[in-house]
Amino acid sequence: QSSGVAPKIKLNDGREIPALGIGTWLGFTKDGGRVEAKSNDVENAVSWAIDAGYRHIDTARIYNTEDQVGRAVNKKIADGVVKREDLFITTKLWNDRHAKDAVVPALRESLKTLNLDYVDLYLIHWPVAEFSNHTLDNTDYVETWQGMVEAKNLGLAKSIGVSNFNKVQIDRLLALTKVSPSVLQVEINLNLQQPDLLAYCKQKNIAVTGYTPFGSLFHSKARDDAPPPRVDDPALVAMAAKYNKTVPQLALRYEVELGVIPIPKSTTKERIEQNIDVFDFSLTEEEKSKLRSYDTGYRVIPVKHWANSPYYPFEK
Numbered sequence: 001q002s003s004g005v006a007p008k009i010k011l012n013d014g015r016e017i018p019a020l021g022i023g024t025w026l027g028f029t030k031d032g033g034r035v036e037a038k039s040n041d042v043e044n045a046v047s048w049a050i051d052a053g054y055r056h057i058d059t060a061r062i063y064n065t066e067d068q069v070g071r072a073v074n075k076k077i078a079d080g081v082v083k084r085e086d087l088f089i090t091t092k093l094w095n096d097r098h099a100k101d102a103v104v105p106a107l108r109e110s111l112k113t114l115n116l117d118y119v120d121l122y123l124i125h126w127p128v129a130e131f132s133n134h135t136l137d138n139t140d141y142v143e144t145w146q147g148m149v150e151a152k153n154l155g156l157a158k159s160i161g162v163s164n165f166n167k168v169q170i171d172r173l174l175a176l177t178k179v180s181p182s183v184l185q186v187e188i189n190l191n192l193q194q195p196d197l198l199a200y201c202k203q204k205n206i207a208v209t210g211y212t213p214f215g216s217l218f219h220s221k222a223r224d225d226a227p228p229p230r231v232d233d234p235a236l237v238a239m240a241a242k243y244n245k246t247v248p249q250l251a252l253r254y255e256v257e258l259g260v261i262p263i264p265k266s267t268t269k270e271r272i273e274q275n276i277d278v279f280d281f282s283l284t285e286e287e288k289s290k291l292r293s294y295d296t297g298y299r300v301i302p303v304k305h306w307a308n309s310p311y312y313p314f315e316k
């Protein structure tokens with residue numbers, strides 16, 4: 001089975017991030033609840049991913065998969081397959097730990113669960129703050145960012161960044177703290193290409209990781225109102241076949257060519273191997289312009305129940 005090696009991208013703090021990673025969020029059930037991480041699905045997925053050449057792993061406190069990521073990573077290190085410094089591991093601060101003094105303790109809890117001394121990247125998961133009973137909290141993310149800077153100064157996170165922030169919010173962080181995030185993680189896929197946000201990040205030298213890279217490609221995941229394309233779209237099938245690739249690989253390759261670092265999730269061995277095998281072909285201008293035409297601004301993850309937060313990042 002084929003696998004791949006992702007090239008590395010330089011961050012604005014001098015460190016490097018692999019150009020593709022594996023996601024470890026198990027997603028929602030059909031009725032909107034969280035899929036519980038009970039078994040060792042994620043542990044197996046991360047082990048297969050490392051064997052397939054992945055060196056970048058994305059988790060978060062809220063995913064409840066840090067323990068499984070930690071077990072897989074520590075076993076691969078103990079077995080001599082990889083060294084800690086070869087891996088790039090991201091986790092994220094949840095919304096109920098936004099107080100400045102809560103950030104470092106929250107990261108220490110994640111590190112304990114991961115069984116690691118440091119993460120490569122710590123992200124504020126959302127600009128929105130909540131109390132643990134899910135009611136909205138008005139803690140300003142600028143305060144949270146000061147806690148993130150402290151985590152970096154302590155060496156607990158080698159790089160720090162934000163997720164689900166908009167341009168105005170990043171500008172405000174830069175103006176008030178003078179410390180730039182190294183990474184912005186946002187939803188990027190064929191239906192949500194975010195050209196303005198990508199141009200802004202390029203200008204500010206902030207790397208972009210793209211979550212939910214497959215968007216609504218799969219019939220099993222697409223909501224009824226989701227715009228095309230689906231994975232069996234004839235134009236995409238033909239475009240992928242030309243390169244002897246699959247449509248999911250085509251979607252990932254397009255994202256790479258947009259300058260985005262995709263973090264596709266799969267717990268299926270064959271798909272994990274397939275998803276990193278996208279660094280040996282490139283798309284023509286004509287193909288890219290066809291793929292650009294699917295950008296309707298449709299979000300898979302709008303989290304509308306946070307729309308009343310003063311820090312809700314998306315268009316309402």
Ligand code: NDP
Pocket residue numbers: 022023024025026027058059125163164185186210211212213214215218221248249263264265266267268271272274275301
């Ligand atoms: P993805 O776009 O990665 O889609 C995952 C789904 O695609 C799974 O059902 C998986 O199935 C399926 N799949 C994966 N590869 C293939 C393939 N080659 N062929 C067919 N089906 C495939 O969605 P996610 O929402 O999980 O996003 C990826 C990651 O981004 C998350 O896991 C998480 O780490 C991060 N994320 C971050 C967010 C944030 O707020 N910062 C929000 C959402 C996600 P299967 O596993 O069964 O193989």
